[in-house]
Amino acid sequence: MMVKIIVDNQEIEAEEGTTVLKACLDNGIYVPNLCFLESMTNPPASCRMCLVEIEGEKGPIPSCTIEVREGMVIRTETAPVRRLQRSALRLLLSVHEVDCAACPANKKCELQRLSKFLKVGLKPKGFELLLKEAKRDDEHPFLDYHPNRCIVCGKCVHVCQTTHGRPFLTFAKRGFNTTISTFGEKDATKIPCPTCMACVEICPVAALTVKTDPQ
Amino acid sequence: MDHEFSADEETLKDIASELTRFEIKRSNVIPILQMIQERHAYLAPEAIRMVAEHLGMAACEVYGVATFYNQFRFQPPGKHQIKVCLGTACHVKGGDIILENFERKLGISEGQTTPDREFSIDRVACVGCCALAPVAIVDETVYGKVAPSKVEGLILGFEIEKEKEERRKQRDESN
């Protein structure tokens, strides 16, 4: 069944059960988002980018966790929403190595896109830059992982798990130290990576890259 | 990645036999890891793989769970265990500088072990002798009012000791 909702004074229709975020995106209304994938049954809502205001709700809420309801009135560009999105982006950039010229994601990077959209410089002031010591984890036979690019969105873990029924990579450690780890199977003949690379494709910031000189 | 510390065969045999005591369910992952750490002082990469196999999980999942908790270590305690106090008094008296001194001197970070397994460094909270701050405990000995020069001297002492022992061994062998 289709339901009608109003987004930024514009009436749109969406299938019952879809998230507000997807409804907006499908109708050409861009809402910043970093950690959402349609195939997720339980979106982690960890990036706090997709905030919107919904009439009747107290403050901004992540639109990736809310399903559309008939008659919902939604605003995507209020001042409180933008303020929170900008802070979230600044925090992400404070642990991100901004070296676009040398980055394979240059020009298709989600952070660049958001920085333009939210008008936040890529090297914002105000937060101390906290980079990890190791620039690259090259343990994996086919992949390289760049911790200072990773925004810990979890998309790679999700696609790996859904493609193979088990993950070959995962979150490790916690807090600021959280990274993606490929611990475990290092036997090149036993991992599906060479013909898959779903994680490399889904990564919005080129934190996972194909090893150019596989061992 | 950090240096990997493999487990010896005996350890793996022991883990294999202990594992059979645990029912195959995911909720057992932490009790199993605790058991291994209690018996063998750290979680070797092979041990983590065995746990994954036993529980039908992916090895990286077990690793992910283990690294989330501070209680697990992935490197064996060194022959000489260095514990630097970062309790309130020691912190005020520059305990972090002492920690950094040990780290730089040995080329490892807190929570790690040198590849030759000679030294490991850990940070601890107040050890109860704040008047002596900053405090470091090396093996069983408490050192108070530690200064960078003392760090230097301590490590040098151990190195000389080791060198002597090796020479003694060589001599015994050639005799």
Ligand code: SF4
């Ligand atoms: S490696 Fe890429 S996809 Fe995976 S968590 Fe980091 S940023 Fe997200």
Ligand code: FES
């Ligand atoms: S997309 Fe909704 S919180 Fe990340």
Ligand code: FES
């Ligand atoms: S704070 Fe270090 S001994 Fe008390």
